[in-house]
Amino acid sequence: MFQESPRAPNREGVMRAAAKLAEILPPTPLLPVVIGGVHCHVKADNLQPVGAFKIRGAWHRLSDLSDEERRRGVIAVSSGNHAQGVAWAARKLGIDATIVMPRNAPAIKLDATRALGAKVVLYNRPGEDRDEIALRLCQESDAVLVHAYADPWVIEGQGSAGIEITTQLGRQPSAIVACCGGGGLSAGLSLACPESKIFPVEPEGWDDIARSLAAGVILPVGPNPPATDCDALQTPVTAPVNFNVLKGRVEPGLAVTDTEVRHAQRFAFGALKLVLEPGGAAALAACLSGKVKLDEDSAIMLTGGNTDAADFARVLTSA
């Protein structure tokens, strides 16, 4: 299912990724927030140029490609945020990018990916196997596959958020609460901040990583996972390159409901003046629901804000 990883990700790679990102992008703000009377912090990665943290891993990966690899172009599979990250990095580096995206991805994500100059290939979710489509395209075109999470560069790149938080806070945070799809961000943060507790948060019914951590082996999501508003976190199974970092390292995984996520989106609107997509509000949802014990050195990742206006309007008026 996954291409074998050429190497394991490591902390040196995270530091290098953070340095490379600092050359081209200002750090996203670490903002104060009060949750249940506790003063802590949110890392507003929804304010990245593509509206999501995925620009981090994409930039680290693509900027490390050789000239020969760059000429071959890149292919990615994504529901929309990794898509925009790869498209953004590819445009900046003059690389051809093809992105395999689900036909029912939010329009804002499809439009933005195309606007960044990438070629978009659509598939039906569920039904078609997106990884199979991507592998076929890679074989046909000889392009380089940039996996959304099963990639040491992508993991290291996402981890750069942890380095920024440490700089902004003046120390490694006591805890980082992060949304979790394939486990790229949680793995990267684990490497970035060895002294921090890492809490991965998945949508209810899509908590394969929580169950894998509990079992000690990789388990996929069940055969008929429920619908979820978190389009960015519908990942069927994590990869060995991620799980090898996560197991025995991160805290037990947490799951949040769509209702908890919508509440978090409304909280971010009212109290933080920030726009969050459902998946980008998952970590905040876990905190607002009292599932994580926070203190003043805790940081909550706000990972994305790419949501359609009509969908967000519905969330705002559904309280």
Add this chain to the structure above:
Amino acid sequence: MFQESPRAPNREGVMRAAAKLAEILPPTPLLPVVIGGVHCHVKADNLQPVGAFKIRGAWHRLSDLSDEERRRGVIAVSSGNHAQGVAWAARKLGIDATIVMPRNAPAIKLDATRALGAKVVLYNRPGEDRDEIALRLCQESDAVLVHAYADPWVIEGQGSAGIEITTQLGRQPSAIVACCGGGGLSAGLSLACPESKIFPVEPEGWDDIARSLAAGVILPVGPNPPATDCDALQTPVTAPVNFNVLKGRVEPGLAVTDTEVRHAQRFAFGALKLVLEPGGAAALAACLSGKVKLDEDSAIMLTGGNTDAADFARVLTSA
């Protein structure tokens, strides 16, 4: 109409305000934005703790009160953002605060002001004279009036945003585009950044400062000003303490329509992932409508994000 100002605001006061604010609040982020192909900056003061820049002037004013003045308490008149700024500063300093607010202010502003511990006195807009109510309350209680703009401390405090922009940019911006109600922010920015062009932006029909600048004397808004979504910018007339700074110094005033403001709110939602209230989007609206010539050293003030969920949902779906 206005109490005589005890002194003129000055740049030293702005610098002192900036230093005092830096002690208690991190600078709000200066974020990249692309408008009409030009890369420039937005100053996201909607991310302040009270969701608006007004916390600046309120803190500078209240923290400079003598012990005797603090014991007397403060009174302010505000549609909601100055209200929250004064209530926030008063709570932090242990000062009693009474705020005169219009009955039709956004619920989010009324609720937040009360939640900060201030006593709220409602009046009908139009019909009752809010300044008259405030003066009567001051006479009855001997409290200190903290005017929303006709006050040298308030002007200096708002100007601290210009000092932060200069630090973040590494130089004084070529231009700062700012929303304008009574002229406190524009006057403060004029003092903060003597090398910058300052563009005040008012709602159409409420552009008394633009007309005053053109005439060289203070003119009020017309007798029957039109309805505007910019509840924060419905100021009938500027004060001498503001106009004396603005005249001959700032650029000709600009006016924006509600349609342009709503477009700017949707742009901030989609491209910046930021929530802006109508008044907080006025400067951005002027820029998106091509009314200001921007360059890479230009900064646009995003001044507030206190808007009700139902109102914002309507803006999002009205395109």
